[in-house]
Amino acid sequence: MLKDIFAKKKKYATIPSEHDKNDVPEGILTKCPKCKKIIYTKEIYKNHKVCLQCGYHHSMNAAERIECLADEGSFQEFNQHLTSENPLGFPDYLEKLEKDKKKTGLNEAVVTGVCTIDGHKTVLTIMDSTFRMGSMGSVVGEKIADAVRVAEDQNLPFIIFTASGGARMQEGVLSLMQMAKTSIALKRFSDKGGLIVSVMTHPTTGGVSASFASLGDYNFAEPGALIGFAGRRIIEQTIREKLPEDFQTAEFLMEHGQLDQVISRLDMKQKLSVLLSMHEKGGESW
Amino acid sequence: MVNELEFEKPLNQLREKINELKAFTTDSEVDLSEEIAKLEERLTRLEEDIYSSIKPWDRVQLARHPERPTALEYIEELFEDFMEMHGDRLYGDDHAIVGGIARYKGKAVTVIGHQRGKDTKENIKRNFGMPHPEGYRKALRLMKQAEKFKRPIICFIDTKGAYPGKAAEERGQSEAIARNLFEMAGLTVPVICIVIGEGGSGGALALGVGNHLHMLENSTYSVISPEGAASILWKDASLAKQAAESMKITAPDLKGMGIIDEIIPEVRGGAHRDIKTQAKAIDQVLLRSLKELSKMDEQSLVAQRYDKFQSIGEFTKETV
Numbered sequence: 001m002l003k004d005i006f007a008k009k010k011k012y013a014t015i016p017s018e019h020d021k022n023d024v025p026e027g028i029l030t031k032c033p034k035c036k037k038i039i040y041t042k043e044i045y046k047n048h049k050v051c052l053q054c055g056y057h058h059s060m061n062a063a064e065r066i067e068c069l070a071d072e073g074s075f076q077e078f079n080q081h082l083t084s085e086n087p088l089g090f091p092d093y094l095e096k097l098e099k100d101k102k103k104t105g106l107n108e109a110v111v112t113g114v115c116t117i118d119g120h121k122t123v124l125t126i127m128d129s130t131f132r133m134g135s136m137g138s139v140v141g142e143k144i145a146d147a148v149r150v151a152e153d154q155n156l157p158f159i160i161f162t163a164s165g166g167a168r169m170q171e172g173v174l175s176l177m178q179m180a181k182t183s184i185a186l187k188r189f190s191d192k193g194g195l196i197v198s199v200m201t202h203p204t205t206g207g208v209s210a211s212f213a214s215l216g217d218y219n220f221a222e223p224g225a226l227i228g229f230a231g232r233r234i235i236e237q238t239i240r241e242k243l244p245e246d247f248q249t250a251e252f253l254m255e256h257g258q259l260d261q262v263i264s265r266l267d268m269k270q271k272l273s274v275l276l277s278m279h280e281k282g283g284e285s286w
Numbered sequence: 287m288v289n290e291l292e293f294e295k296p297l298n299q300l301r302e303k304i305n306e307l308k309a310f311t312t313d314s315e316v317d318l319s320e321e322i323a324k325l326e327e328r329l330t331r332l333e334e335d336i337y338s339s340i341k342p343w344d345r346v347q348l349a350r351h352p353e354r355p356t357a358l359e360y361i362e363e364l365f366e367d368f369m370e371m372h373g374d375r376l377y378g379d380d381h382a383i384v385g386g387i388a389r390y391k392g393k394a395v396t397v398i399g400h401q402r403g404k405d406t407k408e409n410i411k412r413n414f415g416m417p418h419p420e421g422y423r424k425a426l427r428l429m430k431q432a433e434k435f436k437r438p439i440i441c442f443i444d445t446k447g448a449y450p451g452k453a454a455e456e457r458g459q460s461e462a463i464a465r466n467l468f469e470m471a472g473l474t475v476p477v478i479c480i481v482i483g484e485g486g487s488g489g490a491l492a493l494g495v496g497n498h499l500h501m502l503e504n505s506t507y508s509v510i511s512p513e514g515a516a517s518i519l520w521k522d523a524s525l526a527k528q529a530a531e532s533m534k535i536t537a538p539d540l541k542g543m544g545i546i547d548e549i550i551p552e553v554r555g556g557a558h559r560d561i562k563t564q565a566k567a568i569d570q571v572l573l574r575s576l577k578e579l580s581k582m583d584e585q586s587l588v589a590q591r592y593d594k595f596q597s598i599g600e601f602t603k604e605t606v
């Protein structure tokens with residue numbers, strides 16, 4: 001149950017900040033990594049974890065995301081008990097999974113289900129980068145493909161919020177194939193007229209960006225999100241060039257024709273609601 | 287007066303005179319109301335004369351008027367909940383073409399248009415409404431999306447032409463325009479195109495393969511600008527005025543040739559005088575078009591578009 005996810009989480013966790021050198025008391029205050037302002041953590045949470053000063057979007061886990069998008073109490077989770085095996089017998093993999101399960105209260109890096117957004121019923125799929133960097137293995141692939149099948153069977157829109165470092169190395173080529181598995185599921189859904197909305201959040205990279213994240217009828221992103229296929233370091237090493245500061249940000253992608261809109265988290269629910277309503281049948285004919 | 291058009295000069299002179307007299311009467315005891323009334327009557331008559339015998343070159347000036355309402359302004363007036371969508375998913379987002387989804391009388395539609403700027407800053411951003419290939423590819427992407435979700439498509443045409451530039455050629459300006467003509471032909475949803483300003487050549491036509499094509503009264507649609515035509519035909523761009531007459535580029539001309547369906551009447555003096563009233567005139571024609579086309583099934587829409595364009599062209603067949 002989703003309740004379990006909430007129960008296992010502290011209500012107000014400290015938001016990790018790269019530049020935070022323990023000069024701020026844990027938990028109560030949070031230093032914004034962008035504008036460096038120290039703000040009451042509680043205030044940031046009230047503002048959907050968007051910095052009140054500069055609009056920086058702190059990362060959100062799946063439970064927080066669902067809380068700020070789905071109508072209260074409407075989210076019903078699918079496949080919450082699917083868990084990964086260790087198909088390649090990778091050393092320490094199961095231990096790492098166990099550790100992240102404890103840390104996050106999740107079974108895997110994606111939560112799927114159905115909910116209403118301002119009364120519009122939709123399948124909602126949320127990736128969580130706090131679990132194994134949101135990487136995609138067999139369970140992530142299966143849960144997403146299955147959520148698409150539900151959308152197809154029940155004639156519902158499919159909305160996905162992506163956040164992922166890419167492939168799950170420990171599952172080798174099985175992980176790679178999840179890109180095709182999810183994309184094929186989306187293709188059949190799309191051919192039947194299904195609505196696909198992808199919202200890329202920080203970070204959406206590698207195999208996830210090169211599959212379902214980019215396959216929306218509408219591709220959106222949150223401001224400042226890192227989105228790209230290859231990592232910055234790999235590109236810099238390959239081309240022996242320093243890349244611009246804004247390289248692979250949502251804004252950069254927007255400028256390069258890859259996104260329909262960059263949407264602030266504060267407007268997200270309202271915009272999705274309008275979009276969903278415009279894809280519902282009805283209205284008098286002209 | 288800013289942006290004064292040549293053919294409107296006599297009107298402005300008369301208006302000025304009336305204003306002078308009015309100012310004089312308020313400052314002094316003299317009663318000039320009779321003179322003023324006479325002049326105002328003359329103004330009305332002159333307006334009627336001038337605007338009823340408007341010449342092609344005058345229309346070119348009106349179509350290019352810097353204050354002429356743009357696609358986004360009409361979208362604002364005619365639709366609700368407009369959500370602009372960006373990018374061609376290939377290379378970039380061309381600000382010379384805008385598009386997205388919106389509601390028209392409660393139902394979802396896809397709206398696309400060329401977008402000029404109204405000041406220098408915006409014109410630079412919008413490249414003076416002259417698209418690159420990515421603009422046409424964005425437009426096509428949105429049209430395909432409209433087709434998937436069975437929404438009608440409304441295109442506002444307003445461009446001097448596709449951008450003549452190096453990068454545009456490198457990225458396939460011709461292919462992008464051609465692709466749109468080809469793909470628009472097969473769209474299974476109603477497509478309504480309205481020329482609101484300048485319809486400049488292939489760059490305009492790339493949003494123009496519709497079931498219905500309408501033009502605002504003072505808009506133009508042509509294979510080349512009058513200046514371009516004059517310099518090619520007579521090696522003298524200053525003969526543009528003459529070219530405008532010969533080329534048959536006005537709404538009445540195109541209506542006469544059976545290329546457009548309806549002329550949308552303009553506010554006297556041009557659309558820029560009153561955008562709200564102008565939008566209402568567009569609204570009437572648009573609604574009528576949609577009503578007619580939404581009765582047709584997918585096959586008939588494609589067939590109607592096919593027939594419409596196959597019938598264009600003038601020729602004689604010699605009898606053997």
Ligand SMILES: [Zn+2]
Pocket residue numbers: 032033034035036037051052053054055056
């Ligand atoms: Zn900040």
